[in-house]
Every structure is written in structure tokens, then in C-alpha cells.
Amino acid sequence: MSSTTSTTSTRPTGLASTASTATPVQTKGFVRGFVRRSVQRPWRLAAEASALLIAAVVAFPLYWMALSAFKPAGEIESTEPRPWTLSPSLDSFRRVFGQQEFGRYFLNSLVVAVTVVAVSALIAFLAATAVTRFRFRFRTTLLIMFLIAQMVPIEALTIPLFFQMRDLGQLNTLGALILPHIAFSLPFAIWMLRGFVKAVPEALEEAAYIDGASRTRFLWQILFPLVFPGLVATSVFSFISAWNDFLFAKSFIISDTSQSTLPMALLVFYKPDDPDWGGVMAASTVMTIPVLIFFVLVQRRLVSGLGGAVKD
Amino acid sequence: MSVAVREAASSEQSAKGSRPPAAPRPGRGAAARRKSPLARGGWTPWLYLAPALVVLGGLLVYPVYQLGLISFLEYTQAQVSGGEPTTFQGFGNYATLFGDQQFWQVLLATVLFAAACVVSTLAVGCALAVLLTRVRAVPRLALMLAGLGAWATPAVTGSTVWLLLFDADFGPVNRILGLGDHSWTYGRYSAFALVLLEVVWCSFPFVMVTVYAGIRAVPAEVLEAASLDGASQWRIWRSVLAPMLRPILVVVTIQSVIWDFKVFTQIYVMTNGGGIAGQNLVLNVYAYQKAFASSQYSLGSAIGVVMLLILLAVTLVYLRLLRRQGEEL
Numbered sequence: 216m217s218s219t220t221s222t223t224s225t226r227p228t229g230l231a232s233t234a235s236t237a238t239p240v241q242t243k244g245f246v247r248g249f250v251r252r253s254v255q256r257p258w259r260l261a262a263e264a265s266a267l268l269i270a271a272v273v274a275f276p277l278y279w280m281a282l283s284a285f286k287p288a289g290e291i292e293s294t295e296p297r298p299w300t301l302s303p304s305l306d307s308f309r310r311v312f313g314q315q316e317f318g319r320y321f322l323n324s325l326v327v328a329v330t331v332v333a334v335s336a337l338i339a340f341l342a343a344t345a346v347t348r349f350r351f352r353f354r355t356t357l358l359i360m361f362l363i364a365q366m367v368p369i370e371a372l373t374i375p376l377f378f379q380m381r382d383l384g385q386l387n388t389l390g391a392l393i394l395p396h397i398a399f400s401l402p403f404a405i406w407m408l409r410g411f412v413k414a415v416p417e418a419l420e421e422a423a424y425i426d427g428a429s430r431t432r433f434l435w436q437i438l439f440p441l442v443f444p445g446l447v448a449t450s451v452f453s454f455i456s457a458w459n460d461f462l463f464a465k466s467f468i469i470s471d472t473s474q475s476t477l478p479m480a481l482l483v484f485y486k487p488d489d490p491d492w493g494g495v496m497a498a499s500t501v502m503t504i505p506v507l508i509f510f511v512l513v514q515r516r517l518v519s520g521l522g523g524a525v526k527d
Numbered sequence: 528m529s530v531a532v533r534e535a536a537s538s539e540q541s542a543k544g545s546r547p548p549a550a551p552r553p554g555r556g557a558a559a560r561r562k563s564p565l566a567r568g569g570w571t572p573w574l575y576l577a578p579a580l581v582v583l584g585g586l587l588v589y590p591v592y593q594l595g596l597i598s599f600l601e602y603t604q605a606q607v608s609g610g611e612p613t614t615f616q617g618f619g620n621y622a623t624l625f626g627d628q629q630f631w632q633v634l635l636a637t638v639l640f641a642a643a644c645v646v647s648t649l650a651v652g653c654a655l656a657v658l659l660t661r662v663r664a665v666p667r668l669a670l671m672l673a674g675l676g677a678w679a680t681p682a683v684t685g686s687t688v689w690l691l692l693f694d695a696d697f698g699p700v701n702r703i704l705g706l707g708d709h710s711w712t713y714g715r716y717s718a719f720a721l722v723l724l725e726v727v728w729c730s731f732p733f734v735m736v737t738v739y740a741g742i743r744a745v746p747a748e749v750l751e752a753a754s755l756d757g758a759s760q761w762r763i764w765r766s767v768l769a770p771m772l773r774p775i776l777v778v779v780t781i782q783s784v785i786w787d788f789k790v791f792t793q794i795y796v797m798t799n800g801g802g803i804a805g806q807n808l809v810l811n812v813y814a815y816q817k818a819f820a821s822s823q824y825s826l827g828s829a830i831g832v833v834m835l836l837i838l839l840a841v842t843l844v845y846l847r848l849l850r851r852q853g854e855e856l
Contacts, residue, residue, distance in 0.1 A: 266666035273673040280688045296699045338578045345575035366842040368789045371831030375593035398586030459681040478683040487799045499684040510679040
């Protein structure tokens with residue numbers, strides 16, 4: 216199977232042509248040669264037009280959210296909704312940040328998400344190293360256990376966790392949100408990090424030992440920096456699950472509202488019979504932006520990471 | 528730990544019969560040369576695994592055990608406050624649950640709703656992944672970013688935004704479709720359809736991005752060869768791409784099943800806790816309402832156990848599929 220088009224020659228050399236040997240970090244198979252060859256011009260234009268149209272449809276809810284957040288009150292609650300506004304105002308944002316301790320909730324959410332991300336990333340890194348770089352008894356069993364743990368519906372565990380947090384004295388504290396989320400984000404993180412750890416060549420490890428590095432030194436000074444991009448990509452998932460958490464916040468933070476997080480604060484504005492749409496949309500915008508930034512930053516890693524995680 | 532001690536530790540281990548599962552080998556020297564130095568870890572892997580195992584044991588395994596336990600007890604507000612002792616009920620809670628008409632209705636709704644979500648998500652995600660490979664950089668980036676935006680949107684946020692979009696009075700969708708003040712959340716099926724749209728919107732990007740990454744990893748030579756042999760686009764997809772992407776398709780399908788089966792926030796927020804007279808309840812919300820709204824913790828736990836068992840069955844099917852593909856874990 217020799218390649219005839221020029222596009223295929225841009226494939227990095229040294230990558231074997233089977234998908235299974237491509238590492239997640241350097242996955243770069245190109246289908247463009249195939250596309251260029253077999254799809255005629257009008258078809259490609261049609262495909263591109265529909266791609267742009269679909270992108271617009273998919274982005275529309277987000278656009279509408281931001282738009283409604285900036286609309287003055289009279290324009291949102293109008294029976295003639297227009298997809299633009301001529302007099303943007305910050306009233307809704309002022310209402311959101313003024314009416315209650317919104318900044319505090321934002322900070323609470325951030326503390327929960329960042330703690331979960333940092334702790335679970337460290338623990339998952341160690342565990343992923345153990346299951347990829349070592350052969351030991353029960354290794355396969357453990358991997359299967361991690362896979363099964365990933366399937367456990369965390370919502371079903373709300374009831375026992377409620378009593379457990381009560382017994383630990385964690386109810387109404389951020390700890391009640393942090394602890395379960397660390398546990399629930401671990402299995403998927405370990406599973407996904409495996410690909411990244413595996414991608415670090417073993418020769419590097421041997422060289423490090425020959426040069427006299429200790430096991431700990433190799434782990435933190437060589438392996439950790441190399442796996443770090445993968446760690447960031449993996450963090451997206453734990454960040455989202457912690458940041459979005461609604462059920463635990465609703466169930467475990469019952470009386471002390473100073474420990475509340477953003478999803479709960481947002482729903483204060485949303486009363487089913489008479490929602491304050493401007494407030495809800497402004498709060499939603501504030502809540503969505505951090506995740507959006509995180510996503511755009513790690514986008515590349517995410518694509519290759521997912522490719523790697525599901526391929527091995 | 529010195530090398531000698533480590534060697535001793537691992538040889539002691541293999542003497543006990545706990546030889547690494549890689550393959551039985553005649554001499555240790557050959558084994559050492561074949562494997563990386565880290566591989567002769569002795570207790571080191573367990574040291575690395577310890578934090579993960581402690582956390583998972585305490586916050587995942589133990590709660591699962593508790594969940595099972597509570598489902599066999601009588602556990603209501605009186606027991607929670609310590610007013611009455613807990614009593615063992617055997618399968619009493621399950622009998623109550625299975626005798627309840629509403630439970631079966633909710634179970635059926637959950638399964639059908641999850642199935643509809645999975646099928647729609649996969650169809651949309653795969654179609655758009657293929658589309659991504661057919662377009663140049665700018666439209667691809669646009670679609671990718673829009674998808675990432677939808678993916679990144681928190682469930683609570685997404686739910687409220689979609690409610691506003693479909694709002695009877697102020698929503699643009701009714702204006703565009705000319706539906707007047709038709710309420711989407713009033714009818715059972717239209718409410719489910721609305722939630723389905725939101726779920727598909729925020730979960731198709733995962734499928735799209737993953738499948739796209741998978742297609743990109745397929746070597747161009749293979750596709751070219753097929754195309755040179757005169758295979759049509761559909762034929763290439765069916766006979767070349769789909770088989771090569773099978774592992775990825777299995778993963779995204781199972782992930783979607785698991786996520787969509789557990790939908791909570793969207794239903795809770797968009798139908799205001801399960802819809803009019805509970806018409807839009809799914810198992811998760813049902814369990815929550817039973818436990819925290821009416822303090823029937825043991826019934827809620829029994830529902831949780833049912834969910835757990837269903838998802839466990841899905842997982843076992845998944846593991847079988849993986850094994851049949853000859854995947855090495």
C-alpha cells in the first residue's frame with residue numbers, strides 16, 4: 216500500500232501504519248488524501264455549508280444565553296423575541312452579583328472544582344503508573360474493577376453518602392462535595408491516563424536508571440512532566456463533574472447557604488412559575504465561561520487523548 | 528529500597544505463586560531483560576495504588592455496600608433521627624417497590640428515554656464526525672468549537688437555556704415555528720422530547736470528537752486502497768471504517784448508555800422535579816424524590832440498587848465485547 220498523493224507524505228516518519236501502534240500523543244493519520252480524491256467540489260462545498268449551518272445551530276443556545284443576559288429587562292420578557300439587542304445593559308449581571316452572595320458561591324464552586332481536579336489528578340497519575348508500568352498480580356482484575364467503578368451511578372449513592380457525610384460531620388461543608396467527586400472522577404481518569412503513561416517509551420526509563428536516578432526521581436522529574444499534558448486533558452472531566460454538580464449540592468448543603476455552589480445559586484432566580492430570565496441567563500453565562508475557557512485551552516489534548524484512551 | 532531487597536521481595540512473591548501474569552518463563556534473567564526495570568516492582572505498584580484504593584474503598588465501595596444494606600432495612604425519618612431502631616425488612620422494600628404500578632411505569636420511561644437519547648446522540652455524533660473529515664479547516668474549526676461549547680455547558684445552565692428557547696411566551700422557537708403559546712413542558716411526550724433535545728445537544732460532541740479522532744487515526748493508505756479498488760463512499764464506511772472503528776464505537780455507545788440512563792439534572796430542572804403528576808420521572812429523579820422529598824430512604828435505596836444492577840449488566844456486556852475483540856487490558 217504505497218501512498219501516491221502528496222498529502223500522505225506529511226505523515227510523520229516512524230509512525231507505523233497500523234492504528235494500534237500509534238500513540239495518543241502523536242496520532243496523526245490523514246484522511247484528507249482520500250477526501251480530496253473522491254469528493255467532487257460541489258459536494259465538498261455543500262458539506263462545508265452544512266457544517267457551518269450546523270455549527271450555527273449548535274452554538275445558537277449559547278448565543279441566546281449571552282444575548283438574554285445583556286438584554287434589558289423589557290426586551291427579554293417580550294412576546295416578540297429578537298435575535299439582537301440595540302441597548303445592551305449590565306442590569307441582569309448587577310442583579311445577580313448584588314442580590315445575594317453570588318461571588319461567594321462562585322468562589323465555593325471554584326474551590327470544589329480545583330481541589331477535586333488537583334487531588335484526583337495526582338492520585339490517578341500514581342495509579343495509572345502502577346497499572347501501566349508494572350506487572351503484578353491482580354493487575355487485570357484491578358483494571359476491570361476500575362472499569363466497573365466508572366459505571367456506578369453516583370446519583371444512586373446519594374442516599375448512603377448523605378449518611379456517611381453526616382457521620383463524618385461534613386454536611387453543609389464543601390468537603391461533602393469534594394470527597395465524593397474525587398472518588399467518582401478517579402476511575403475514568405485512571406482509565407484515560409493509561410494511554411498517556413504508556414506513550415512514554417520504556418527506554419527512557421531504563422536510561423534514567425542507568426544514569427542513577429531513583430524510582431521516585433524518575434516518577435516526579437521525568438514521567439510527571441511528560442504525562443502532564445494528558446493530565447490536563449483528563450482534568451477536564453473531573454472539573455466538569457465537580458463544577459456542574461447539582462445533586463450533591465442540593466442534597467448535602469441543606470441549611471448553610473454560605474457553602475452553596477453556583478448551580479444552586481442559579482436556581483434561586485429560576486422559579487418555575489415566574490422565572491427571572493435575565494438573572495438566570497446572566498448567572499448561566501458567568502457559570503459557563505470558566506468551563507468554556509478550560510475546554511478551549513485543552514481542546515487539542517482532548518482530541519488526541521480521547522483517541523488514545525479509547526484505542527488501547 | 529535496595530536492589531537486592533527488591534529482588535528478594537519479588538522472588539519471594541513468585542515463590543508464593545504470585546508470578547506476574549505476563550507468561551511463565553524459565554529463568555528470572557530472561558524476564559528481567561525483557562521487561563522494563565520498573566516492572567520488577569515488588570510492593571511499589573501497591574504503594575502507588577494505595578491512595579486510589581483508599582479513596583475508592585471509602586467513598587465508592589463502602590457507599591455501595593451501605594446502599595444495599597439500607598435497601599433491606601426500614602429506614603425513614605424516624606430511624607434517621609434515632610427515634611426508632613432500624614429493623615430488617617428482607618425483601619420487603621423490593622416487594623413494595625415491585626408492587627407499585629408507578630415504578631414499572633418509571634422504569635419503562637427511563638429505558639425508552641435513555642434508548643432514544645443514545646440512538647439520537649450516536650447518530651448525530653457519528654454523522655458529524657464523518658462530516659468533519661470532509662471539510663476544510665475553517666468549517667471544521669467552527670463545528671468543533673460549537674460542539675465544545677455545547678459540551679462545556681453545565682447541565683443546569685443548558686437546561687435553563689433550552690427552557691428559555693422553548694418558552695411559551697418569550698422563546699424564539701415558538702415564534703420561528705409559529706406555534707403561538709404552545710407549552711412544551713405541559714404534555715408528557717413533548718416534555719420528554721425537549722429534555723431529549725437538550726441531552727443530545729450537550730452529549731453529541733463527545734461522540735463526535737471521539738469518533739473523529741478515531742477516523743483520523745485510520746491510515747490513509749487503507750482508505751486509498753479501498754477507493755482505488757473502486758469502493759463507494761458508503762462501502763468504504765461500512766466495510767473499512769466501521770470495522771476499524773468498532774472499539775471506539777463500542778466505547779462511545781456504552782458511555783452514552785451510562786450517561787443517558789443516569790440523566791438527573793435535566794429532568795429535574797426542565798420538568799420541575801419530574802413533570803406534572805410525575806409524568807416525566809426517570810429512575811434517578813424517582814429515587815431522589817422517594818428518599819429526600821418523602822423520607823423513604825429505604826425505597827430510594829432499593830431503586831438505586833435496581834439502577835446499579837441494570838448498569839452492571841450493561842458493563843458486563845461491554846467487557847464481553849472488549850474481550851471478544853481480543854483487547855489486552
